[in-house]
């Protein structure tokens with residue numbers, strides 16, 4: 001247990017993130033913790049890098065909506081101070097605190113207080129002797145570092161531990177966690193360290209964490225992005241939702257990729273809709289489709305959607321057209337209809353569908369087909385030109 005959040009076993013996979021404020025700045029840190037919790041973060045880590053940070057933790061912990069983990073880098077005394085401040089867990093980097101007596105002193109104190117510790121191995125700050133023994137930050141070296149720390153903990157009868165073996169290389173990280181899961185029986189905290197800014201950082205994190213989760217490895221996750229930590233928490237939550245490992249609480253926005261038939265700027269409308277729904281607790285699948293010709297059919301399994309046609313937005317609920325709105329009001333109409341579904345349910349919303357909405361959609365569809373023809377991308381003309389250019 002990290003505070004009230006179970007980690008490991010059958011517990012749901014939890015999302016973690018880390019504050020970027022000075023921990024001594026209690027108000028700014030709490031503000032970020034609340035924003036992270038709203039984005040779906042279950043556990044938040046704060047650095048405890050100086051005595052003022054430990055004092056800040058003493059004020060933050062009782063006011064935080066989620067459990068707090070203190071991140072300890074070099075000074076074991078700060079780990080003891082963080083425990084005194086009432087944190088729900090510690091994270092120790094075996095590469096940074098290397099004196100066995102200090103490690104055991106922290107573990108003994110955590111044991112007496114029934115506070116768990118994460119052994120947070122990091123490929124970039126591995127114990128030098130282990131790195132030398134294995135010839136670099138290999139998967140075997142990362143696991144060996146974690147096992148050595150575990151052995152110190154066992155000497156003082158402490159094993160309330162979760163472990164991470166993060167590397168910035170996705171293949172190394174995946175191999176390290178696979179090896180770790182065969183070596184120990186502790187909950188695992190997954191992450192690709194220093195993944196960098198989105199979108200590349202997101203891709204690396206999803207590749208590493210997603211691959212392991214799909215293999216059944218991992219109990220809690222953190223995206224380490226060079227971005228607002230709220231983005232990390234949101235991405236972590238969205239990955240779990242996409243894998244079906246977390247009940248959806250927010251909108252699942254789907255959108256067509258757009259093509260020659262598109263009657264609106266689908267990218268803009270989809271992004272506007274994404275921003276309008278943000279982290280609102282509306283667990284519906286909502287579709288933004290570029291044209292009335294194919295949109296409602298392609299997105300008939302969505303709970304709600306909108307398809308563009310001749311300056312209008314055609315709003316559909318579970319494949320049935322319920323309303324036609326001016327193009328400029330497409331996003332607002334989606335939000336209003338989503339709220340109505342949440343308040344009244346699907347039956348009520350479908351029952352008061354505009355009588356002529358289906359007819360107007362059919363007319364717009366016909367009109368578009370007449371203008372665009374069946375071949376909206378004009379493939380036939382293009383191929384003809386390609387043939388001519390090629391001399392056939």
Ligand code: SF4
Nearest residue numbers: 256259262290291294
């Ligand atoms: S046919 Fe319509 S719905 Fe399908 S990709 Fe093109 S614009 Fe989008």
